[in-house]
Amino acid sequence: MNSDALEPPFVTKTTVVVRDDLEAWQRLNVTAFLVSAVTAAHPELVGTDYQDADGQLYLRMLGIPVLVFEGSGEALQAARTRATRRELPLAVYTREMFATGHDAENRAAVRAVAGDALDLVGIGLHGPKNVVDKIVKGSRLHP
Structure with a gap:
């Protein structure tokens, strides 16, 4: 088994699941926020700087694939x-967060609602492949 998280075969999986009834801009926004949460929680998944042939440096990125799925609100709540x-730690994005203006308001919006009552529009997680697959069961790959 490979011990380097950035070299195939990957033994872990990073996945985002977004609500299937969101507008395109919302899906992209939610995906970006959730991937940032996974990245912050797992800095070992970030590769090194990119550099072009002219020597120009570019920012580091996640060095692993991120699979994006979609599902109903019920599917997201079941996955949570x-x-x-x-x-398994996970990131959540709730519908209320679309109306907030900054991170502290986002945290307050989540804190105000019990976990089983969150109006989830997205979740993000990273973990062993078989565990992640079981968690996102009922969701489908995003088209």
């Missing part, structure tokens, strides 16, 4: 429940 039961 499965992840918390398995104690």
Whole structure:
């Protein structure tokens, strides 16, 4: 088995699941925020700087694939429940967060609602492949 998280075969999986009833800009926004959360929680998944043939440096990126799925609100809530039961950390994005202006307001919006009542529009997670697959069961690859 490969011990380098950035070299195939990948033993872990990074996945985002977004609501299937969001507008395109919302799906992209939610995906970006959730991937940033996974990246912050797992800095070992970030590669080194990119550089072109002229020597120009570019920012580092995640060095692994990110699979984006879509599902209903019920599918996202079921995935949240499965992840918390398995104690796999995850990022959440709720519908209320579209109306906030900054991170502190986002955290307050989530804090105000019990976990099983969150109006989830997206989740992001990283973990062992088989565990992540079980958690996102009921979602489908985003077209």
